[in-house]
Amino acid sequence: MSTEPNFFERVYEVVKLIPSGRVSSYGAIARYLGAARSARMVGWAMNKAHDLEDVPAQRVVNRLGLLTGKHHFGGTNAMQQLLENEGVVIKNNQIQNFEKVFWDPNKELERPL
DNA sequence: GCTCTGACGCCTA
């Protein structure tokens, strides 16, 4: 038992739905799941998602478009390279045109509410 | 079983 959809699994689902060349934020995903103030949980889920290749955690950044989690990608700009490889322009660990590449699940996806 | 930390976000002083 205990196999019901956990909060983390929902995060993975949303992250996996992020299209190439787009990025999302922890708060946006958390809010989509109904835990607007649990953005930390999203980040934590990402940490675990790091072990899952099905979850492009590099597409998930903070609300500032800053690659806060790059530190977990091998300690280098691997996260930035992955995003740039998809067409996302990044400078100084910060996403350029963030609002253009920002993919909001609450807006792009239907609202579960 | 309690405490601290953690890839965040928002509020208040």
Added chain:
DNA sequence: CTAGGCGCCAGAG
């Protein structure tokens, strides 16, 4: 404008 703290939930010591 900057600095600090609270909230949220879960895992590790």
